[in-house]
Amino acid sequence: MVRSSKPFLPAAVVALAVLAVAVVEILAAPAERTWYVAHVVSAAAAAACFALAAAGGAAYIRTDRRLRAKDAALLVKRRPSLEGLDGMIRRLLPLGLGLLTVAIASGFCDALRPSHAGWFRIWQTHPKMLMAFGAWLTCAVAMQVAYAKRFRGRQVAAMSIAVFILVVVVLLASAAVPSEPPAG
Amino acid sequence: MSHKTADVSLRERLSFDPAQARSAVGRLVQDFGEAEFLLLSTCNRIELYLARQPHAPPTDDQMRAWLADFHRLREGDIREKLYTLADSEAVAHLLAVAGGLDSLVPGEPQIVAQLKEAHALAVELGAARGVMGELVQGALHAAKHIRSETGIGAGRTSVASVALDFVRRVFRTLAGKCVLNIGAGKMNELMLKQLAKLRPEQILVANRSAEKAEQLARSCGGRAAGFDRIEDHLGLADVVLTSTASHEPIISPEMVRAAQVARDYQPLLIVDIAVPRDVDAAAGDIENVFLYNIDDLDRIVRETLQTRRGQRRRAENIINEHVTALTRSLNVRQVSPVIDALYRHMEKIAAEELEGARNKLSTHEDADQDEQILKRALHRTIRRILHAPATKLRETADPDETRARIELIRDLFDLDDI
Numbered sequence: 001m002v003r004s005s006k007p008f009l010p011a012a013v014v015a016l017a018v019l020a021v022a023v024v025e026i027l028a029a030p031a032e033r034t035w036y037v038a039h040v041v042s043a044a045a046a047a048a049c050f051a052l053a054a055a056g057g058a059a060y061i062r063t064d065r066r067l068r069a070k071d072a073a074l075l076v077k078r079r080p081s082l083e084g085l086d087g088m089i090r091r092l093l094p095l096g097l098g099l100l101t102v103a104i105a106s107g108f109c110d111a112l113r114p115s116h117a118g119w120f121r122i123w124q125t126h127p128k129m130l131m132a133f134g135a136w137l138t139c140a141v142a143m144q145v146a147y148a149k150r151f152r153g154r155q156v157a158a159m160s161i162a163v164f165i166l167v168v169v170v171l172l173a174s175a176a177v178p179s180e181p182p183a184g
Numbered sequence: 185m186s187h188k189t190a191d192v193s194l195r196e197r198l199s200f201d202p203a204q205a206r207s208a209v210g211r212l213v214q215d216f217g218e219a220e221f222l223l224l225s226t227c228n229r230i231e232l233y234l235a236r237q238p239h240a241p242p243t244d245d246q247m248r249a250w251l252a253d254f255h256r257l258r259e260g261d262i263r264e265k266l267y268t269l270a271d272s273e274a275v276a277h278l279l280a281v282a283g284g285l286d287s288l289v290p291g292e293p294q295i296v297a298q299l300k301e302a303h304a305l306a307v308e309l310g311a312a313r314g315v316m317g318e319l320v321q322g323a324l325h326a327a328k329h330i331r332s333e334t335g336i337g338a339g340r341t342s343v344a345s346v347a348l349d350f351v352r353r354v355f356r357t358l359a360g361k362c363v364l365n366i367g368a369g370k371m372n373e374l375m376l377k378q379l380a381k382l383r384p385e386q387i388l389v390a391n392r393s394a395e396k397a398e399q400l401a402r403s404c405g406g407r408a409a410g411f412d413r414i415e416d417h418l419g420l421a422d423v424v425l426t427s428t429a430s431h432e433p434i435i436s437p438e439m440v441r442a443a444q445v446a447r448d449y450q451p452l453l454i455v456d457i458a459v460p461r462d463v464d465a466a467a468g469d470i471e472n473v474f475l476y477n478i479d480d481l482d483r484i485v486r487e488t489l490q491t492r493r494g495q496r497r498r499a500e501n502i503i504n505e506h507v508t509a510l511t512r513s514l515n516v517r518q519v520s521p522v523i524d525a526l527y528r529h530m531e532k533i534a535a536e537e538l539e540g541a542r543n544k545l546s547t548h549e550d551a552d553q554d555e556q557i558l559k560r561a562l563h564r565t566i567r568r569i570l571h572a573p574a575t576k577l578r579e580t581a582d583p584d585e586t587r588a589r590i591e592l593i594r595d596l597f598d599l600d601d602i
Binding site for chain 2: 063067068070072074075076079080081082083084087152153154
C-alpha cells in the first residue's frame with residue numbers, strides 16, 4: 001500500500017489552533033486595545049502562513065527524495081508537483097513576513113501606549129522587542145536568500161521549515177515574558 | 185475469440201469496425217429477434233454475448249456459422265479458436281473482461297468504455313433489452329468495485345506514460361516551458377507526441393540528420409535545432425528527452441551544470457532512453473536535476489505489472505461475489521413470469537369455483553358478506569399454498585436447476601401460455 005504523506009494536515013491543525021488562540025485573545029481584550037488586537041491577529045496569521053509554508057517545504061523535500069530514488073509509488077496517486085510546492089512556499093513566505101511586520105509594528109504601538117510607556121521605557125533592550133526584531137530580521141534575511149537565484153528547491157524548502165520553527169519558538173518565548181508591568 | 189486463443193492475424197479477420205458492428209447487430213436482431221445480443225469487438229477480443237430462452241434459437245452452432253458467414257470465412261478455420269461459455273461462467277467471464285483481468289495488460293481501463301459503447305449500440309438497435317442491460321450494468325458495477333478495492337488499475341504500463349508521470353511530478357504545467365528532444369527514432373516520436381499533449385511553450389528537436397529533425401519537429405509542432413549546439417539548447421530546456429545511436433554519452437555533467445547556472449537552477453528533468461546511455465549518470469547528482477534512464481522506467485513498468493498480477497486473486501473474489509448476486513437476479517427475472525402465471529392460474533380456478541358456489545349460497549340478506557368471506561378465504565389459501573414453491577423458485581441459484589423446475593411447473597400445471 002502506498003503511504004500517503006499529509007504534511008498539510010498537521011500544518012493546517014497548527015494554523016487553526018493559532019488562529020483559535022488569537023480569537024480568544026481578541027475576545028478577552030479590552031475595547032481600547034486596538035493595537036493589541038491587530039498585533040495578535042497578524043501574529044497568528046503570520047504563524048499560520050509559516051506553518052503552511054513549512055508543510056509545503058516538508059512535502060517538497062519528501063517528493064524530491066522519492067523522485068531521486070525513482071520511487072514508483074510516488075506516481076500512483078495524484079500529488080502536488082515540485083514546481084507547485086515551490087511556488088506555494090514562495091508565496092507564503094513573503095506573506096508571512098509581511099504579516100509578521102504588521103504584528104511587530106502593532107505590538108510596538110501597543111507597548112508604547114502611555115500607561116505602559118514606563119514599562120517599555122528602554123524598549124530597545126526589552127526581551128519581547130529583541131526577540132521580535134531578531135525573528136523578523138532572520139526571516140527577512142531568509143527571504144533574501146530564498147529569492148537569490150542560487151537557491152532553489154530543497155534549500156528553500158528547508159528554509160521554510162527553519163523559519164517556522166524559529167517563529168514558533170519566538171512566539172512561545174514571547175508569551176512567557178510578561179506584557180504588562182508588575183502590579184504596584 | 186481473444187488474444188489468448190488466436191493470434192492477431194486471425195483476430196483482424198474476425199474483428200468488426202464500427203460500421204460492421206452496426207450492420208452485424210442489425211442483422212442479428214433481424215435473424216433472431218427473440219434473443220438479446222451484445223457484440224464486443226476490440227483489438228484483443230471479439231466476443232458475442234447472447235441472452236435467450238433455453239432451447240430457443242440461435243444455438244451455438246448457428247452463431248459460429250453466422251460469424252464465419254458474416255466475415256466470409258470458413259467455419260472450420262475459426263472453430264477451434266472460438267470459445268463458448270454459458271450461464272454463470274459466461275457472466276463471470278464478462279465481469280472479468282470488464283474488470284480488466286482478461287486483458288493483455290491486466291487492469292487496462294479502455295475496456296470499460298468499449299463495453300459501454302457496445303451496449304449503447306445494442307440498445308439503439310433493439311438488440312439489448314432487460315437481461316443484457318442488467319448484465320452489462322452488473323459488469324460495470326463489478327469493474328468499478330474491482331478498480332476501487334484492488335490495485336489492478338494502478339500505475340502505468342508503458343515507458344512513455346511513466347516518463348510523462350515523472351514530468352507531472354516535477355512540473356505543475358509545461359506552459360511556458362521548453363522541451364528539448366535529441367534523436368529522431370520511434371521512441372523519440374512516441375514520447376515527444378505524449379509530451380506535446382501537455383502543451384509546452386517550445387519544442388526543440390535536434391538530430392544528426394537535419395531532415396529527420398525537421399520532419400519530427402513538424403509532426404509535433406516544434407522546431408528543428410542544431411545538433412552541434414546542444415549545449416546552448418540545454419540552457420533553455422526544462423525537459424530533455426534523448427535517444428540517439430551514439431556509443432558515448434553526448435551530455436556530460438559539466439554541460440548540465442553549465443546549463444543549470446544559465447537557468448538559475450530551475451528544475452531540469454532528463455529522460456534518457458538510449459542504450460548505451462546518452463547522458464552521463466553523474467549529471468543526475470546535480471542540484472535540481474532529475475535523470476531517468478530506460479532501466480528506471482522499465483523497472484517501474486515491470487513493478488506495476490507485477491502488482492497488478494498480484495491483485496488478481498482479490499479481484500477474482502470480488503467477481504465471484506458479483507456473479508452470485510447477478511445470477512440470482514437474472515434467475516428471478518426468469519422465474520417471475522412463471523410464478524405470475526401460476527398465481528393467475530390459481531386465481532382463475534378460485535374465481536370459477538366461487539362462481540359455482542355462489543349459486544349454492546343462501547339468498548338471505550347476508551349472502552354478499554358470505555361471498556366476500558369465501559373470496560378472501562380462497563385468496564389466502566392460494567397464497568399459502570404457493571408461498572413456499574414461489575420462494576424456492578426465486579432463490580434457486582443454479583440456472584440448470586431453475587430451468588428444470590420451470591419446465592416441471594409448466595408441465596404439471598399446464599401453463600402453456602408462458
